[in-house]
Amino acid sequence: MEKVDVDDDYVQKLESKLSSVKRSGEGREPNAKQIIQDVADLRKFQIASLLDSNSTTQIEPVESEVLSYNYLERKIAPQKVALTKEELALLVDNDSLASKTAAECTDQSKEV
Numbered sequence: 001m002e003k004v005d006v007d008d009d010y011v012q013k014l015e016s017k018l019s020s021v022k023r024s025g026e027g028r029e030p031n032a033k034q035i036i037q038d039v040a041d042l043r044k045f046q047i048a049s050l051l052d053s054n055s056t057t058q059i060e061p062v063e064s065e066v067l068s069y070n071y072l073e074r075k076i077a078p079q080k081v082a083l084t085k086e087e088l089a090l091l092v093d094n095d096s097l098a099s100k101t102a103a104e105c106t107d108q109s110k111e112v
Contacts, residue, residue: 069081082088
């Protein structure tokens with residue numbers, strides 16, 4: 001391997017920068033008082049932002065009406081019986097797979 005000539009001034013500048021970085025990192029460990037103060041400041045900031053926000057939406061509890069079904073229906077085929085009105089609601093209005101299969105069925109019925 002060849003020996004590379006290195007400028008001594010450049011190395012000294014790099015070492016001085018390294019030592020200054022090391023010195024600035026010392027003593028930066030947070031103490032308990034500083035952590036408590038930071039948490040208190042964060043709490044104040046979050047409360048202020050919550051109070052200043054324009055959103056007035058509040059989560060209301062969902063009161064679901066229980067549907068009454070025959071006892072035998074629930075025991076024989078529980079997968080076909082909805083317990084609340086929310087279970088009867090359609091989850092996906094635009095089901096691409098259902099529309100695709102419906103289109104295929106209509107195409108097949110036209111061919112026959």
